[in-house]
Amino acid sequence: MDDAERWRDLDLLLTRAGRLVGPGFEPGPELREFLQSPDCRVLCVGAGGLGCEILKDLALSGVVHIDVIDMDTIDVSNLNRQFLFRMKDVGQPKATVAAERINARVPGVKVTPVFGRIEDQPADWYRSFSLIILGLDSLEARRYMNSVVCGFLEYDDEGQPDQSTIKPMVDGGTEGFKGHARVILPGFTPCFECTLWLFPPQTKFPLCTLAETPRSPAHCIEYAHLILWGQVRPGEEFDTDNEEHMKWVYERAAERAKQYGIQGVTFQLTQGVVKNIIPAIASTNAIISAQCVLEALKTLTCFSTGLDNYMMYVGSSGLYSLTTKYDKDPACPVCSPGVPLDVDPDATLQQFIDQLLADPSLGKHLSAPSVSYGSTNLYAHGIFEADTRPNLSRRMGDLVADDGAVLTVNDKRLRGPMRVKVRYGSAMRA
Amino acid sequence: MGPVVDPKAKRYDRQLRIWGTHGQQRLESCCICLLNCGPTGSETLKNLVLGGIASFTIVDGQKVEARDLGNNFLVSASSLGEPRAKVVTELLQELNESVSGSYVEEVPEVLIADNPEFFQSFDLVIATQMREQDMTKLDDICRATGRAKLLIVRSYGLVGYLRASLPEHRIVESKPDSQLDDMRLNQPWPELVAFAASFDLASADDVTHAHTPYVVILLQAASAWRSAHGGRLPGTSAEKAAFKASVNGMRRTADGVPLQEENFDEAAKAAFHVYGTYEIPKEVRGLLEDEAAGPRLRADSDEFWVLVAALRAFVEGEGQGTLPLEGSIPDMHATTDLYLKLQAVYREKAERDTAAVEAHVRQILGRLGRPADSISRETIKLYCRHARHLRCVRYRSLAEECSPETARGEALAAALRAGGGSGGRGGGDLGAPPCCDGALYVLLRAADRFFAQTGRYPGAPAALSPGAGASEVDPADDIPLLRQAAMQVLSDAGLGPNPRKSPDSGAGGGLGGLGGGGGAGGGSLPGTAAGAINEDLLAEVCRAGAAELHVVAAFMGGVAAQEAIKLVTRQFEAIKLVTRQFVPVAGTLIVNSMAATTTVLEL
């Protein structure tokens, strides 16, 4: 097969000079050679609705070396959109089957599957990729991956991001006819933690409503699921994938609804409420994945202007999309070059650490922080603990003379350093 | 539904949660015809086959080439040289056993020219990667079938185009993203008034006081307000604030401190339900006044218009200016008993309204000479429940859009001035190079004219012959001719430096005078519609050489499938614009994959 003829469409855009291109675009055959080389490795996190599409789109965009990680196995309800899977694959690992199908269909492509949890992979594995694309459906997994890529980020002495430490990440998400695609260049564009407000918290029913004044079928279902289960089957863990468990909750919920005269408890609704099922269709996954891979391709080759930095897509009523440049949160605990923190220079290091732990934004990321200033350990857990312990009772103003100095905070809860910019403010000037 | 779930319900569970069994039934009885199965067509159909359509037929005249292996997932290396329609059909069938597929190995343009009857057997025709002239013919053919809806999709370099064409898209079970609950607290009916009045809050025990539904609290507050204000409801913002304060004043206190009562929190938040005036949504108002439900209602009218006529009779009669009540209420802080009682008050009113509408339907059917039972009670109920969200969008034909006599030059000019991105945002906000999505529409049409004259697209290799490398054509050489074609598209729309409105300039290709017409090929003029056709965009369109990138095709395939689902299920509004008169009008979608923006044009 003639490679030039095969990639004719892609080559038109990779080999010709353009007007609306990314910074430093250098057209030529080298770009496709790069995409096909082992120097260009792309990780797809998730092999579900988005993941299947992302893998296909990458393989047909000239990328050869692709890894995919997913801990799930295939379920019948995946088949309305996860087009790489068939009925006979039900129960098999998604990552493995998806990789097999892509490798079999697209000549030359090498998809390597990992059937497992993202938390079990070492940082160096993530570091080895040129770019990471997320096809996830949970905020927690996104936050984890965000902390991984932001953990690689380093700033120079001027507080500028060190280009070589930036791991580009593209994220997609869908719900029904709606979705989003975004590009995260840590240090340059906002990270997940900067824009957590984009994910509104889930509404939960108050327990007293469930127990005393149920009014809707969902109240009856959550009563059976959250209250009755523990009472009737103590010590038994509820498993959303266990059909018998789900049937039990459905039947108890139906009984309760009947007792109160509430209409509308169905098995389908029971599953939806208990599993918090998000509706998902093939077309939306296709749109969002395509946008993600297009942006990945732009990031890797600069062949066109890139998305800066968030695209929202709403197809449920007409078609509406909004491309927005969100701002970084200067106080982001994960990606900021220095979260500003007002500190009393007369406070001790111990008091400073206590202040960190009590901080509403920073504290939740910390359990037992170590603090350093430049190459100096101010206080460190582990082998330097005894050496640095005396510092705990010393004055901050003495340990860190410069107002505006950036301290590095490490903690086992963090996957990269947290940077805190000490502001002594008026107390220091006085 | 019992806990025993049939395999289909399991397979389609995630989409049934959006469009329900009713929408799924519509999908499962839909026969689709796809023209051209390159990546754009294949991806569109893939998404629909997964969703469970009844059947598809692919029309494509090409053989699988190396190029297909670089941009289409629904061909395989072992099928090189085989008919592309056959290969794609077979691979699509693997995705869903309940969908039946077939193919016709034929060039779609030939079928359009020679065999228009072919299209009669489809509910939806999806035409991909085709040119304006042929689409105009196909549009007429599809409309003449009285059945086939047309969807036109195109991926061209980093630009996407989508347009539907059908006489009317009528939406019944609309699923708006957000909607106000149909509470009627500003216009309560006697039973609801009586229910609210039956509560004696002053003497209620603390538990009952804190579990009285907010509807009751607000109606009592409204009643008190009316008595004190000569029957009026709060009007000015000061009055509204005072009304809210009066609601909060009804809270029970202990030692002068208001008790924590969630129902009163909810009441304060929902107070606007009382002083907002009831209005039939403007879009529905437009429907009620539509001639199709009035003087043009005939024996063969769609049941939609019969229902609209019945709703109109209801609004003018029993409804006293209101639509039938929806009948459902949101969850609110209350005891089970009080909530269910309130729910029943709403449900019973909705049932009475539905019965009244039903009587109108039967009467209208009789008048039209149709069997009185030809519209089921279930259907009538459905229309009543969704009355606020009924919509009808009419599509202009492609011929109307393109012909100089009927082209909407002003709308196009406005789009050309507006720049890129949805709602006028996007491009400007991004600080990206000037990138006008309206200009991309003009350039796509210009590319078709370029093709008509040269036999190839701007920047594309001379022929699609094997071995023709991308570098054989210098894309810059094609810019002048593309610019000239673009200026002609503009002048045909009554824009540009030298408007040309001669009757012989035809709907389609517009070949005549492309090379020779004096002045039509001038440069871009800043400050005019033509100024939007700037050098950057011309160069980019030539650079792309009509490339069909898989990612762009996959994006457009997703959008097209969404649009197909909307047209087929009739539960969602298709791509449209809302005019200042709140009339939804059909729109043409331009996807700008350079700036990651989308724009809907009214053309």
Ligand SMILES: [Zn+2]
């Ligand atoms: Zn951040």
